[in-house]
Amino acid sequence: MSEAAPSHFWVRSQRVLLPMALEPKPASFEVVDGRIRQVVVAASPKIPDGVPVLEFRDQVVMPGLVDTHAHINEPGRTEWEGFETATRAAAAGGITTVIDMPLNSIPATTTLEALRVKAKAAEGKCRIDYGFWGGVVPGNSAELKPMVGAGAFGFKCFLCPSGVDEFQHVGEADLRLAMPILASLGVPLLVHAELESPVDSHENDPRRYRTFLESRPQSWEVEAIRLVIRLAAETGCRTHIVHLSAADALEDIAAARARGVPITAETCPHYLAFTAEEVPDGATHFKCCPPIRDSGNRERLWKGLARREIEFVVSDHSPCTPDLKLRESGDFAKAWGGIAGLQFGLPVVWTEMRRRGHSLGELSQWMSARTAAFLGLSHSKGTIAPGMDADFVVFDPDAAFDVKEDQVLHRHRLTPYAGRQLQGRVLKTFVRGVDVLGRGTDSQPRGRRLNTRPNQE
Numbered sequence: 280m281s282e283a284a285p286s287h288f289w290v291r292s293q294r295v296l297l298p299m300a301l302e303p304k305p306a307s308f309e310v311v312d313g314r315i316r317q318v319v320v321a322a323s324p325k326i327p328d329g330v331p332v333l334e335f336r337d338q339v340v341m342p343g344l345v346d347t348h349a350h351i352n353e354p355g356r357t358e359w360e361g362f363e364t365a366t367r368a369a370a371a372g373g374i375t376t377v378i379d380m381p382l383n384s385i386p387a388t389t390t391l392e393a394l395r396v397k398a399k400a401a402e403g404k405c406r407i408d409y410g411f412w413g414g415v416v417p418g419n420s421a422e423l424k425p426m427v428g429a430g431a432f433g434f435k436c437f438l439c440p441s442g443v444d445e446f447q448h449v450g451e452a453d454l455r456l457a458m459p460i461l462a463s464l465g466v467p468l469l470v471h472a473e474l475e476s477p478v479d480s481h482e483n484d485p486r487r488y489r490t491f492l493e494s495r496p497q498s499w500e501v502e503a504i505r506l507v508i509r510l511a512a513e514t515g516c517r518t519h520i521v522h523l524s525a526a527d528a529l530e531d532i533a534a535a536r537a538r539g540v541p542i543t544a545e546t547c548p549h550y551l552a553f554t555a556e557e558v559p560d561g562a563t564h565f566k567c568c569p570p571i572r573d574s575g576n577r578e579r580l581w582k583g584l585a586r587r588e589i590e591f592v593v594s595d596h597s598p599c600t601p602d603l604k605l606r607e608s609g610d611f612a613k614a615w616g617g618i619a620g621l622q623f624g625l626p627v628v629w630t631e632m633r634r635r636g637h638s639l640g641e642l643s644q645w646m647s648a649r650t651a652a653f654l655g656l657s658h659s660k661g662t663i664a665p666g667m668d669a670d671f672v673v674f675d676p677d678a679a680f681d682v683k684e685d686q687v688l689h690r691h692r693l694t695p696y697a698g699r700q701l702q703g704r705v706l707k708t709f710v711r712g713v714d715v716l717g718r719g720t721d722s723q724p725r726g727r728r729l730n731t732r733p734n735q736e
Contacts, residue, residue: 313711343375343670355385381414405726472503491611500525526579561609596621
């Protein structure tokens with residue numbers, strides 16, 4: 280199936296992952312005009328003559344992933360990535376919906392006009408469905424309501440320098456202006472939670488990963504999260520911590536949620552897979568902010584995810600041109616920070632989940648259902664159920680493969696996942712009933728822009 284995909288067909292497998300199930304079960308579902316009409320469990324449905332049936336036997340059919348955190352960088356830094364290459368890689372990784380961050384594009388998505396420019400740049404280029412976050416920066420509070428009206432799902436801010444001049448970080452005074460507005464609009468504030476403070480490091484060699492790690496301690500995240508918890512409690516603004524790496528903050532998040540504070544958090548595949556102990560000195564393609572921490576911290580993040588102190592897992596795909604990683608000098612202090620991994624998040628997380636005894640149902644909750652709910656899209660995305668968009672992935676959870684550079688579909692092939700053996704291979708990805716991998720990298724972009732639905736969830 281590709282451009283000539285039928286508008287009416289059935290899907291059948293012995294292993295379909297249905298809502299809230301821990302493991303797949305035999306089921307069939309009917310797709311009509313890109314949506315799921317009905318699901319039949321166990322019993323074989325009566326299918327009229329002439330209606331195609333896609334038979335996947337014992338392969339897992341599961342909901343497409345919804346990734347709420349990717350930096351696609353177009354327009355302005357399209358040489359870093361772009362909608363065509365990013366959504367091609369996402370589709371290969373089983374992602375059927377992606378939401379683009381407001382940086383590092385130029386202009387940054389911090390005004391209504393910039394949102395319109397971003398939306399225009401994406402038209403006709405995306406292989407999967409997509410949407411946009413806006414940004415909160417000093418002085419743009421008057422832009423927030425118009426941007427929500429134009430489809431922004433919510434807004435991201437930084438509590439420390441973002442790394443690019445066009446997206447300035449905010450302080451408490453800026454948040455006190457923005458958060459009541461966002462609360463009234465029913466959309467979330469996403470926070471890069473690090474509050475920089477002086478660090479007494481025992482290392483000073485910029486090539487050593489330990490030097491970089493000590494330069495951004497867990498206390499930066501903990502103090503930032505305590506600030507936004509206090510402001511979320513005061514304003515009622517839904518507040519979400521992006522790319523949590525500091526397990527020391529989990530207790531504060533859990534306690535705040537128990538008090539009814541509207542605070543959630545996400546983490547990322549690289550924090551769940553890598554450890555500081557295994558990052559070689561000079562290997563700047565592992566640099567991200569906040570940093571990859573030690574193995575004990577990683578295991579605490581897994582426990583936080585299992586206890587729902589962490590709500591879900593998203594990629595934080597943040598690529599750049601290879602030269603900005605300064606591989607020759609290996610200088611962690613000066614290299615650009617960000618992990619390129621949009622294509623590999625599903626097998627990376629599944630590889631680590633299997634080692635810890637987690638189920639495919641948990642995987643789907645963490646990377647599909649809860650991310651869709653966070654966006655207010657549970658009516659159309661994140662599960663295989665009647666009335667939903669026919670966004671699904673055919674997945675072989677038992678297939679092992681080594682990540683090779685020539686497999687990478689991001690614009691640039693530099694990724695810390697290269698050379699790593701992973702478990703679980705994406706075989707097909709369907710977006711609204713169309714196999715977007717069916718013709719390889721030449722298939723027609725069919726992604727649609729998704730808009731915000733305030734107060735949906």
